[in-house]
Amino acid sequence: MEKNYSKKLKITKKIKPDKEVVSFLLNYSKALKIMKLEDNIFEIIVN
Amino acid sequence: MANLQISDALLVKDYMAGNESALAVLIKRHESKIYGFIYSKVADREISNDIFQDTFIKVIKTLKTNSYNEEGKFLPWIMRIAHNLIIDYFRRSKKMPLFRETEEFSIFSVMSDNTLTIENQIIADQVEVDIRRLVEELPVDQKEVLIMRMYQDMSFKEISETTGVSINTALGRMRYAIMNLRKIIDKHQIVLTN
CATH class of the missing domain: 1.10.10.10 (Winged helix-like DNA-binding domain superfamily/Winged helix DNA-binding domain)
Known part of the structure; x- marks a missing residue:
């Protein structure tokens, strides 16, 4: 059993999110501007 | 050649200072572990993608509002966010987490x-x-x-x-x-x- 477990560790890391998801996140991050005014936080998405 | 890897903490600091490429490095570095963790709970690729996305949206917002406190490590912090979002998902769907092949x-x-x-x-x-x-x-x-x-x-x-x-x-x-x-x-x- 130990042998089986140890075999698995190297392989499970291969599963990844879709490229579109990562691309969206990077674009979202670039577009997102956050402003703090007093106690209010404004989120602005810049196209 | 020495394998020099910038620490998560430094990348987070760079990102908070406005270096967007630091986020790409952080995502690439941890995407498998985070996505694998989510998938192991929900066993659905689409839902895993959604939760992964929501996790990083929270991360991005927290970092951009300078609310991140580097007390713990970056990865456990993200895993905790993902864990909470998974719980939210199961609460919404009222399903118990099962591993289905x-x-x-x-x-x-x-x-x-x-x-x-x-x-x-x-x-x-x-x-x-x-x-x-x-x-x-x-x-x-x-x-x-x-x-x-x-x-x-x-x-x-x-x-x-x-x-x-x-x-x-x-x-x-x-x-x-x-x-x-x-x-x-x-x-x-x-x-x-x-």
Whole structure:
């Protein structure tokens, strides 16, 4: 059993999110501007 | 050539200072572990993508509002966010987390070694099925720790931070998980060899 477990560790890391998801996140991050005014936080998405 | 890797803490600092490329590095570095963790809970690629996306949206917003406190490590912090979003998902859908084997992926199916002979492959497949059944028999808290440790390759510190229990508790749950697996194996005289 130990042998089986140890075999698995190297392989499970291969599963990844879709490229579109990562691309969206990077674009979202670039577009997102956050402003703090007093106690209010404004989120602005810049196209 | 020396393999120099910028630390997560430094990348986070760079990102908070406006360096967007630091985020790409952080995502690339941790995407497998985070996505794998989410998938191990929800067993659906689309839902995993959604939760992964929501996790990083929270991360991005927290970092951009300078609300991030570098007390712990970056990865356990994200895993904690993902963990909470998974709980939210199950609360919304009122479903209990189950591991279901699909054609797309099975967390238990990757145990096989491609270099095995066909006979050994069949044996290995049977062992996987047996282990899967055994793990399913464990109490939820023990199963959670065992899967995080053995299948997600998380340290006990990361497990404790993700599940909100102490390291000793996580260690104890792992120990009991192994003991219980052995008990079940002995009781049913199951042979796990390859």
